[in-house]
Amino acid sequence: MPPLNAYTLSVVMLFTWLTVVSADDLVHIDRGGVRVGVDRGKGAAITWLSWPGHPTNVVNVADPGRLIQQSYYAGASLDRRAEGQSPAWSPWTWNPIQGGGVGSWARVVDAKVTDGVLYSETIPKLWDMPSEEAGAVMRQWTAFEPAMDGVIVVTCQLTCQRDDRDAWGPPKPRHQELPACYFTRRFDQAKSYLGNNQWRDENHPPGPPWGKANPPLAAMACFEPDGQGVAVYSPVSKGHWNFGPHGTGDSDNPSDGPCMHLAPIQSVTLSPKSVFRYRYWIITGDAEALSDRLDQLITLYCKESFELTR
Template sequence: MTRRLPRLLLAALALAGLPRLASAAKPPTPTEDLLTIDNGTVKVGIDRAKGAAITWLSWAAYPQNMVNSADPGRLIQQSYYAGLRLDRQADGQSKAWSPWSWNPIQGGGVSSWARVTVFQRNDTSTLYAETVPKLWDMPNEEAAALMRQWTGFEPEMPDVVVVRCEFTAQRGENDRWGPARLSPQEIPACYFTRNFATIKSYLGDGQWRPETQPPGPPWGKTRPPRNAMALFAPNGQGVAVYSPAATQPWNFGPHAGGNTDDPAAGPCMHVAPIDRVNLGPKSTYRYRYWLVVGTEAQINTRLDALAKKYGTERAELTNP
């Protein structure tokens, strides 16, 4: 009579025959708030304590962080709008942001950070997170919504970060904000350190158009022909935002004065590609954008290549 092997031994033998994941990376510890990936050219990171928005961007020629994180409304993050503009001051709505529409923010509300439910490094080149956003106009009110985000590197372009965003509204069908209304969406909202003060729209084939705007808000508006704008520091290093799904004039401009490179400072630079869609109580909205770093000449080359590959890409909206 054949004796049976112990169950634990059988399990061990089975596992021994399974292939190992070559790119598997160590998961974050419970106390690890900043997750980063670094390909030797670019370092990008998301922060669990700040809604898992992008809070770090640096590269070999500019090794310090250039993402502004002074408050939950800054960062590089998802931001959406829907429904009626309501005065909810009786419920604690910020007086400075009243009346206001339904505005879920990945970073958080005016004085609180959003809650992150999934926060992981999938492999050595991909970050993934799920966030329950907060309504911007309220001190601490979670939105009935879920944000998902994948952050990685564009293949064969080590100086380009690609970000995939997915937003799902989970509002009640008959809530106070009402049915779907045509509303602007920031895809994404970007805030950089104030020293990246030279703003240009990309025209293609190595040509740029300077953009000027006094400190805001209100922000300036411009329509970059190739859906790409770049901001440059005095040393010639810059970052371009490429968002082919944008369909409207972009928001852009400086906030306050000075030339600080401090990510925690109040003064900053802002740019936001804009789409306009009927975001309803149960809508799901998806899009991608790219961050390109380097000198103007380096960014030229990458933007032309990205436009050739992704120039016709548009956002996806279901259940409008």
């Protein structure tokens, strides 16, 4: 992964036309009609994504577990109902969520745009608890990929700050969502990308439980009936991706309960003091545009790996 300073410099040199939009708690970057943003009131996870072919927001924001966000798992599964743990999520692992926990949003330390890069810093909450901050810090850098229209690159970093002798115990291999994505329910046509403009339909009834797909090139997309789609390329993922609709209907309202889920998966062992860092890409447009950009990204980044300090 290139150093952030070098990457930021390349963005500034190659793209001088970049507008920044801030309203209320939203912080956006915008290029060529593609807009991506985070919300200071919602953990500074990605809460907005739109483009000329779909000018309204495609990100589901119905609760802190939705959004496009960082989500990690570590340690043992614990029954903490006596401490207020949600019965629906018990027993549960150490699971810091960028958006927040059940019923509460995470605390944002910073969210700003500098030299075309949208930076955010969040103190995540544990998903299974109503309002318990995790011993961790999440940082995120969101920018546009140089020389590729409609492509966003997101760098994620988790710094674990757990007590070495806490209740979750020693490190265990756990499936990580890299990242966790929730789109509006209208984008319910899931497809794996096979390369050279070839796609494979992936079908699953409404969940959870979610379906499992095995995209050979670490890329999947969700399309709506008019042919617009949003693709995720996560070269650090290995094996299956979780995917599937939740609820029924074809709502395009980001605040509605029904949604579409997509999550690249990789097994990573996080210790109480781990620092974990990876990148993924979001691509917008119709199938032809997605295919063209994915072919370019795969050529450039298929050997990308995550960074883990234990």
